Amino acid sequence: RPYSTLSPKRTLHSRTYLLFLRYLKVEGRQSLQLSDSSSVEPDSHRISPSPVVHVRGLCEAVVEADLIDALEKFGPICYVMMMPFKRQALVEFSAVESADRCVSCGAKEPVYIAGQQAYFNYSTSKRITRPTNADNPNSGNKVLLLSIQNPLYPITTDVLYTVCNPIGSVLRIVIFKRNGIQAMVEFESVQCAQKAKAALNGADIYAGCCTLKIEYARPTRLNVIKNDNESWDYTKPYLVRRDRGKGRQRQAILGEHPSSYSDNGYGPPCPLLPLPGNSRYKLTSLDVPDMVSYPLPQSSSSYSGHAPSSVAMVSGLHPSKMNCTRIFNLFCLYGNIEKVKFMKSVPGTALVEMGDEYAVDRAITHLNSIKVFGKRLNVCVSKQHAVIPSQVFELEDGSSSYKDFAMTRNNRFSSAGQASKNIIQPPSAVLHYYNVPPCISQDHLLRLCTEHDLPGFVKFKMFDAKPSSKTISGLLEFDSKTEAVEVLTVLNHYQIRIPSKSMRKTSITAYSSADKARQCKVLRRKRSKVSS
Numbered sequence: 001r002p003y004s005t006l007s008p009k010r011t012l013h014s015r016t017y018l019l020f021l022r023y024l025k026v027e028g029r030q031s032l033q034l035s036d037s038s039s040v041e042p043d044s045h046r047i048s049p050s051p052v053v054h055v056r057g058l059c060e061a062v063v064e065a066d067l068i069d070a071l072e073k074f075g076p077i078c079y080v081m082m083m084p085f086k087r088q089a090l091v092e093f094s095a096v097e098s099a100d101r102c103v104s105c106g107a108k109e110p111v112y113i114a115g116q117q118a119y120f121n122y123s124t125s126k127r128i129t130r131p132t133n134a135d136n137p138n139s140g141n142k143v144l145l146l147s148i149q150n151p152l153y154p155i156t157t158d159v160l161y162t163v164c165n166p167i168g169s170v171l172r173i174v175i176f177k178r179n180g181i182q183a184m185v186e187f188e189s190v191q192c193a194q195k196a197k198a199a200l201n202g203a204d205i206y207a208g209c210c211t212l213k214i215e216y217a218r219p220t221r222l223n224v225i226k227n228d229n230e231s232w233d234y235t236k237p238y239l240v241r242r243d244r245g246k247g248r249q250r251q252a253i254l255g256e257h258p259s260s261y262s263d264n265g266y267g268p269p270c271p272l273l274p275l276p277g278n279s280r281y282k283l284t285s286l287d288v289p290d291m292v293s294y295p296l297p298q299s300s301s302s303y304s305g306h307a308p309s310s311v312a313m314v315s316g317l318h319p320s321k322m323n324c325t326r327i328f329n330l331f332c333l334y335g336n337i338e339k340v341k342f343m344k345s346v347p348g349t350a351l352v353e354m355g356d357e358y359a360v361d362r363a364i365t366h367l368n369s370i371k372v373f374g375k376r377l378n379v380c381v382s383k384q385h386a387v388i389p390s391q392v393f394e395l396e397d398g399s400s401s402y403k404d405f406a407m408t409r410n411n412r413f414s415s416a417g418q419a420s421k422n423i424i425q426p427p428s429a430v431l432h433y434y435n436v437p438p439c440i441s442q443d444h445l446l447r448l449c450t451e452h453d454l455p456g457f458v459k460f461k462m463f464d465a466k467p468s469s470k471t472i473s474g475l476l477e478f479d480s481k482t483e484a485v486e487v488l489t490v491l492n493h494y495q496i497r498i499p500s501k502s503m504r505k506t507s508i509t510a511y512s513s514a515d516k517a518r519q520c521k522v523l524r525r526k527r528s529k530v531s532s
Helices: 008-035 064-074 096-108 157-164 190-200 324-334 357-367 416-420 442-451 481-491 514-531
Strands: 052-056 077-083 088-093 111-113 116-122 143-149 170-176 181-187 204-206 209-216 231-233 266-274 291-297 311-315 337-342 349-354 378-381 402-404 430-436 459-462 472-477 494-497 504-511
Touching: 052 096, 064 077, 064 088, 064 096, 064 111, 064 190, 077 209, 088 096, 096 111, 096 116, 143 190, 157 170, 157 181, 157 190, 157 231, 157 357, 181 190, 190 209, 311 357, 324 337, 324 349, 324 357, 324 402, 324 481, 349 357, 357 378, 430 481, 442 459, 442 481, 481 504
Parallel strands: none
Antiparallel strands: 052 088, 052 116, 077 088, 111 116, 143 181, 143 209, 170 181, 170 231, 204 209, 266 291, 311 349, 311 378, 337 349, 337 402, 430 472, 430 504, 459 472, 494 504
16 A cells, blocks of 8 residues: 555554565576576686786785785786775786686785785786886886875975985976876986885875875986975075075074964974884985884874074084084084074083075085984974074083174075085085095095094095196995994084194095995095905
């Protein structure tokens, strides 16, 4: 009968009866499918075999490297395309037989990727579509295309450099807004680009957002005409754009505006991205920390509107071995130093005013978390926009807690010509010394280290110089990066008195690249063979 003529109680029974009939109908279909399963091929083989395997059921934290580690046992892998928000991926094997082994194994027994069981099936595609030059990993393409999905925080060149450089040396970065936020990152070699793609594809820059989807790009080299938040050439630091007609701005005593009219800006330094524990995804020639730190914008409804600051705050300083001059020696490799001031209210902490905010970013990238005199430095962006010489006191070594370096000739980025000669290097175990008088020998330099209670170098190399040259240069190699940093902190710009003369020369040191260190080792081997 129609439901309108039934009582509420009988209507409920009738609905239950209809649901029961529907259940029997579904069960009958399922039993029919089960009874006929012997004559039907397995579900994984309904799609024709393909070298491309569709992987699903991945965990949120999985990256391309996890897929390669788990699936390369079935055969060589040509390409991987991540689909992070779907928790899926496409994996292209070099042969159909490898894909067949993967699908068959996944149907018989559980296959775990990053600790979670994954499921496999053939893809309807016979090949993953990708840009030209990506077909052959040895084609010479060292530029990656990064697509940033769900970008809740600003993405700048310094953020991407902090993410990518610990895995492979980054030369240039260009950020553009075409299909959302995308960027191209040029690495030093194809091998570095391959390692970065494997380690970062599918990872989050910040927790739960700014997810990276990485592919090989078409261009083989990037052209950068200026250094700013959207493009940067790390081989040419002098490309920093300056507004015409504007010199150095007049210093404001209390900053740009009262704190009640500004956002909170940057918070304390937070962990950015834990790098994979497998050493094959890291540079082997440099001692790189497992965790990279960078100032993380505080969560808010919109992007942080805090103006960039040219002042860095350094904490974790040794109370008796660090002073303003030694902070200058350490930081001047990454930009001009204007003022340095120790904070009386916070022992072991100092403010460093640099030439611009880019110099602060470079200092954070290279000096944060390094050890100096047994203490680990913490370098972050300060909310102050200038260093004010207030509450000047005496440090433990008798020097002043404040010093102005604006007029010193030891600043290395005062002009475009000076800046072009500086190659930004992270701290390493090899120091490059120059502007040293020719009369200074290896024993003199060792004695200099001993007099200042510093570790001595284990290997020494002096570059060939012209007979008429008034200065010499070379390399000093130490047992560890920490020892080299301590020597640079104390002896950088150390004035050496020339015998029988009243003038002085200044010994300037800088970090040497790994290539120079290897070149030094090769020369020593050749000389040892000749002498033997």
